[in-house]
Amino acid sequence: MQTTSLTVEKGSVELGPNVLSGVSLPAAVVYEDPLIHNVEWMQRFAEAHGARLAPHGKTTMTPALFHRQLQAGAWGITLATAPQCRAAFAHGVTRLLMANQLVGKANMAIIATLIEQGATFYCVVDSQENVRQLGRFFAERGLYLSVLIEVGVEGGRCGCRNQQEIVSLAEAIAEEPALSLVGLEGYEGVVHGDNPESGIRAYAQYLVDVAVELEAAQRFSEPNPIVTASGSAWYDVIAEAFRGAPLQGRFTPVLRPGCYVVHDHGLYREAQSAVMARRPDLQQGLEPALEVFAQVQSLPEPGLAIVALGKRDIGYDQLPIPLRRYREAGEVAQPLSVTGWEVTKIMDQHTFLRLPEEAKDVAIGDIVAFGASHPCLTFDKWRQLLLVDAQLNVKEHLATCF
């Protein structure tokens, strides 16, 4: 027996075109209006700061969203792995910024093929050994590889730990005919310290200073070298540092937040509040666009509902947050209350909801909309999500390519 892959996936539309009637739940939905808002908002933000935007694609790995980001003006798409780059390129993304080290011959071969097929590709390096490996591999393939030096911090993740290492690495790159040093990369999300804000400001300034110094020493092999950093929590601080005089007109500053595209109801909502507090000039910030809908399957004890939603369906770095409740086939305009409802536990396929005393009308089959913290780890649970309008009508299936 065979069937098309679409029909065996979670969340496919079975009976009708609305999430409350006819969609097999659980299902992950992306609301179109806030999605459009977020895509445009961040594009405008980057442009207002003289920066290019290369949204991190690993968050969604959803080509339809990459296309929206590019159509809004994004310079390219950032990715984390060679297979992610291959997937994005296969769906028409031609400028790929791999904000990660490229290791392993199989992964190098994936990238070599993409370059042969016309991709504009960048990856980062932080060790002499990796530089030699890449230099040898791409020389043997008769190809050129553009690399950025990763600027790290002590106690952080990847990246050179000091300026001496950076300069030595630039020299090593210069010795590899197949490699071109085209910029610097950093990730401020791993900067720690008593005061994250001042730590990140100092780190951003360090990144700018090193870029200017390397350029003065003619270390870059192309004009307008790239300087890139920023996740979705501190992009404003990075953008301000990049907006300063030393980079403008001489470098290509690139911001690469990912989670902003659908935002969230946890970690990034808090981070965005902090952005808006730091930058009162910014109008109407990001809006959460991603929710997971699931149904009450059991009401086994007073005050306890078990929902057919699990770790297979939603990110659980933090417990999911109940947002609204609907009757199956009910009115979108009249959601029922979830005041006082609290998720106490999540298992592979079940979520435990503690209900307040007054929640007496809960019924088997009631549909609960949940928000999550950290969209990356919700997207990767789904082979497709549903793009919906404000009335929860399904407008499009958003296929992922994790």
Place this chain on the structure above:
Amino acid sequence: MQTTSLTVEKGSVELGPNVLSGVSLPAAVVYEDPLIHNVEWMQRFAEAHGARLAPHGKTTMTPALFHRQLQAGAWGITLATAPQCRAAFAHGVTRLLMANQLVGKANMAIIATLIEQGATFYCVVDSQENVRQLGRFFAERGLYLSVLIEVGVEGGRCGCRNQQEIVSLAEAIAEEPALSLVGLEGYEGVVHGDNPESGIRAYAQYLVDVAVELEAAQRFSEPNPIVTASGSAWYDVIAEAFRGAPLQGRFTPVLRPGCYVVHDHGLYREAQSAVMARRPDLQQGLEPALEVFAQVQSLPEPGLAIVALGKRDIGYDQLPIPLRRYREAGEVAQPLSVTGWEVTKIMDQHTFLRLPEEAKDVAIGDIVAFGASHPCLTFDKWRQLLLVDAQLNVKEHLATCF
């Protein structure tokens, strides 16, 4: 630009047929010999206890593994959701035990279609409301639905909390012409208490007692009603209770462990040690068969390696466990030591490894094999895993259908 789905997935074979040379890492591998051993071992275990085996398919959602389990003699496959049942049926599994409530019209419609297409299907019920919903839906479709009553425990997950509820529910089922009560279901994994073993023995005995009582009261609509329980941690205790005189010959006892098929290096390894301690008669227990291979991408500070492995690639209920290390294209027979290596943190795409003082020969590109706790949450990270022999040669791509 288009490409087949296979080539854009993680872990596809690029250059060569061995995990150490030519496979894009990270990749999840299943070792064939321990897989065969586990499949046969659990089948023999069930048969030795007079029970049928319906392995929980949600663990792997890998049809090629379902086929191995069925070929070894499994009675059917257990699943957790309607889309999972649809996926298993689409791949030739005809007896589907959904050890969960069936809620929502879209999910009921999926199941109705499977029944129309010839599936033998069972689901569980624990509320009058769900019984009425199912009775109405399947009557309207002109179909019969076989249900098992879920027997829960106070403070547990789903399931009737006492015998009175069970009897009332049996009466409600009898009033629905479209429904047939064909057995009882329980899940001992949610039984808590000071002494889990005695709690689970008592729960298993309760399940048997209730089954016998309902049968005496002629509540079941078929001969040899099903009595089913067991995950992969306490299956021995359940099997012993099911082996007792009251069930044999009159009931169909069904065990449904899932994780056993590839076992693990964490939670279930500990659980299996406990099984072997309780049952010294059992020969050569389960063997871990699932590992994730990934490469060192950065060595930014003494004592720290960053590995290209993240929450996107491996379960992280517990931190991954480094097992062995290889050189790229190195000898499988001569893995390098990881003594004293410890994962301290895992992010979306990166793992932090703390290295001991003496680990001075670690190189960029070194391949580390990791074990995980809880295989369910590693399988669901992959659209395909690699079936390998002991020499890490790739024998087959195992497609998943999450």
